[in-house]
């Protein structure tokens with residue numbers, strides 16, 4: 520079973536993440552209902568030996584969209600050995616300093632109890648965590664955190680939006696991004712990230728690819744985060760029709776030339792609003808404005824990220840701190856759109872730590888955190904992968920805040 524899950528996860532690695540607000544809106548916004556926010560850029564040094572020589576398998580960036588389409592078919596074709604070749608690829612060291620774009624939000628009324636360091640998913644950017652819809656704070660994670668007395672640090676991950684865009688095949692991969700996340704958390708603890716001060720309580724929060732990334736941090740640097748919140752996540756991503764293939768990865772500069780004309784051809788994105796609905800939304804539990812805002816502001820991702828997303832799920836960890844998994848009931852890429860369809864009901868109740876909770880695919884994440892002292896799950900009702908864009912977002916945030924409070928982080 521484990522072996523099967525593992526190989527599934529690799530291709531099934533698909534997955535995704537989510538969106539965000541207007542760039543202009545974020546940059547100009549210095550004040551919400553509960554949070555004061557500001558953006559800044561910072562140079563972040565990181566080093567890993569765990570990237571892979573993906574170019575030796577998929578080659579140089581595709582010459583055009585027809586070349587990329589054929590490569591996608593070959594990767595998912597019956598009998599394809601592409602994923603095994605990727606798993607077999609030689610490891611390469613990557614180190615260096617890249618400029619990243621950050622948004623920091625703090626409570627208006629006083630000092631923060633601690634800070635959430637967020638990690639958005641594929642097709643997302645930092646704005647996923649501070650989504651302002653209809654002049655309401657309710658879809659913004661940063662606002663809910665500030666209301667509860669916590670600060671939030673979000674960033675456009677490497678290769679995305681306003682951050683640096685190096686080699687999208689061999690450099691912008693999840694292992695290097697794991698090292699960057701560790702470096703950012705270290706800077707928060709030592710107080711040398713811009714002018715935002717020093718923090719000794721840091722909770723790592725991820726969505727989708729960002730959650731996979733945090734499972735890697737738990738392995739390589741278990742002291743980085745005092746608790747880990749994984750949203751839009753299970754250890755049972757699908758390789759079926761609702762998985763990665765449904766994202767229809769399209770060269771970003773071709774799909775949206777006005778936004779991504781300077782991106783190399785190994786930077787890709789979902790091609791239209793209906794693909795975004797399939798990957799991220801459950802109808803009708805969102806507003807039309809939410810869906811179109813997602814599509815208008817979504818972020819690009821790289822072939823390096825797409826093909827390494829499952830790598831951290833192979834790592835072992837001794838992470839003992841609290842872990843909370845929060846995933847929408849109809850999450851397409853991580854639950855094949857039905858988190859309650861599960862084959863392991865006998866294991867599930869115990870792994871959720873709550874004998875009365877209904878078993879779900881979220882319980883599979885427990886396998887990744889065997890040493891966690893406090894592992895819990897929450898299925899967000901009537902919600903799909905892009906939790907923060909649904910009308911249920913506010914109640915999901917309250918679950919996260921309550922978990923952190925109860926865990927005495």
Ligand SMILES: *[C@@H]1O[C@H](CO)[C@@H](O)[C@H](O)[C@H]1NC(C)=O
Pocket residue numbers: 600603604607
């Ligand atoms: C992966 O590596 C193993 C061991 O070197 C080798 O036997 C196998 O043929 C390789 N598979 C592919 C698809 O390259």
Ligand SMILES: *[C@@H]1O[C@H](CO)[C@@H](O)[C@H](O)[C@H]1NC(C)=O
Pocket residue numbers: 566567612613614
């Ligand atoms: C940094 O990466 C280069 C290859 O780009 C490698 O030769 C070197 O050993 C790496 N250094 C460290 C400290 O990992």
Ligand SMILES: *[C@@H]1O[C@H](CO)[C@@H](O)[C@H](O)[C@H]1NC(C)=O
Pocket residue numbers: 628629630
């Ligand atoms: C916030 O912390 C600073 C430094 O520790 C302190 O001077 C200030 O009084 C605190 N402000 C509030 C509102 O607690």
Ligand SMILES: *[C@@H]1O[C@H](CO)[C@@H](O)[C@H](O)[C@H]1NC(C)=O
Pocket residue numbers: 654655656657913
């Ligand atoms: C935000 O959610 C809270 C709690 O459900 C509710 O009381 C409030 O009316 C909502 N605000 C808006 C603007 O929708």
Ligand SMILES: *[C@@H]1O[C@H](CO)[C@@H](O)[C@H](O)[C@H]1NC(C)=O
Pocket residue numbers: 561562563564705706709711712713
């Ligand atoms: C903060 O200081 C540490 C230790 O000197 C260093 O490793 C890190 O790169 C610094 N962070 C930033 C953002 O400059």
Ligand SMILES: *[C@@H]1O[C@H](CO)[C@@H](O)[C@H](O)[C@H]1NC(C)=O
Pocket residue numbers: 803804900901910911
């Ligand atoms: C989802 O939308 C349906 C139809 O509007 C509504 O009846 C239901 O209460 C919503 N679910 C949640 C959890 O808000």
Ligand SMILES: *[C@@H]1O[C@H](CO)[C@@H](O)[C@H](O)[C@H]1NC(C)=O
Pocket residue numbers: 807808811
């Ligand atoms: C949703 O919003 C888009 C963009 O504003 C608009 O073109 C479309 O007609 C709207 N659709 C519905 C069903 O309201």
Ligand SMILES: *[C@@H]1O[C@H](CO)[C@@H](O)[C@H](O)[C@H]1NC(C)=O
Pocket residue numbers: 738835836837
């Ligand atoms: C977990 O802890 C054991 C015992 O201290 C150690 O041997 C092992 O290397 C650790 N594993 C990881 C992934 O850190």
Ligand SMILES: *[C@@H]1O[C@H](CO)[C@@H](O)[C@H](O)[C@H]1NC(C)=O
Pocket residue numbers: 755757759854855860861862863879880883
């Ligand atoms: C994993 O997902 C599949 C659907 O893609 C489902 O049939 C299976 O029961 C799930 N496995 C577990 C352990 O929940």
Ligand SMILES: *[C@@H]1O[C@H](CO)[C@@H](O)[C@H](O)[C@H]1NC(C)=O
Pocket residue numbers: 520521862863866886
């Ligand atoms: C169920 O638990 C058993 C014993 O701990 C384990 O071997 C098996 O892999 C688990 N199955 C699933 C689907 O998690």
Ligand SMILES: *[C@@H]1O[C@H](CO)[C@@H](O)[C@H](O)[C@H]1NC(C)=O
Pocket residue numbers: 873874875876877
């Ligand atoms: C267990 O789950 C039930 C139903 O979801 C919930 O009401 C209860 O608070 C949970 N108990 C614990 C200890 O988490």
